Amino acid sequence: MSKATLIATAVLFSALLIGFFLQSEGSSESIPGSAISWHSFHEAVAIAKRDNKRILLDVYTDWCSWCKKMDSEVYSNPSVINAISASFIAAKLNAESSKPLTFQGKSFTEESFAAGAGVTGYPTTIFLDAESAPITLLPGYVPADRFLPILKYIGENHYKSLSFEEYQQRSPQNGK
Numbered sequence: 001m002s003k004a005t006l007i008a009t010a011v012l013f014s015a016l017l018i019g020f021f022l023q024s025e026g027s028s029e030s031i032p033g034s035a036i037s038w039h040s041f042h043e044a045v046a047i048a049k050r051d052n053k054r055i056l057l058d059v060y061t062d063w064c065s066w067c068k069k070m071d072s073e074v075y076s077n078p079s080v081i082n083a084i085s086a087s088f089i090a091a092k093l094n095a096e097s098s099k100p101l102t103f104q105g106k107s108f109t110e111e112s113f114a115a116g117a118g119v120t121g122y123p124t125t126i127f128l129d130a131e132s133a134p135i136t137l138l139p140g141y142v143p144a145d146r147f148l149p150i151l152k153y154i155g156e157n158h159y160k161s162l163s164f165e166e167y168q169q170r171s172p173q174n175g176k
Helices: 003-025 040-053 065-073 078-087 110-116 144-155 164-170
Strands: 052-060 088-094 101-105 104-109 124-128 135-138
Touching: 040 052, 040 065, 040 101, 040 144, 052 065, 052 144, 065 144, 078 088, 078 104, 101 110, 104 110, 135 144, 144 164
Parallel strands: 052 088
Antiparallel strands: 052 124, 101 104, 124 135
16 A cells, blocks of 8 residues: 555544534434433423423523523433433523514514513523423522422422422432
8 A cells, every 4th residue: 555545544433533523512412310410491392292201491691601601500410310310301491582483373582472471580400391381480590409309399290299399308419
């Protein structure tokens, strides 16, 4: 094999490896437990109904430092990722976006939907059931250790029969 052929083969092989790496980096598929699979609002509504899961809707703005902290510290936490993956379909909604969406036969922008849902600060987490009926709205940044019991309370349907305070009193993590 000539030196030129060897170099050409090495360059081609390198290009293929780089292409494969870039393709896998951009993939929307994720390894279970490694990241939250975020969906559009429309996708989340359809998947939640099909799979009978609740919706976790992260309402954010691009300039919000607490939203970025929620992404980097809470939504990256492995226990939070597992709890969300087990019981929720996750979606993000930009509260300042004019992007249109349709919800329950009505047209909104993401901004007007957030305002109509009662969002007054960022981040806000909205929980909806599988039929897109509201469960609750959680305003502000919530650290992972406080967010996990909320995810379990809603994700395991305890909200249907217990107040959150009752749930916390009965929770095995509290030794009761």
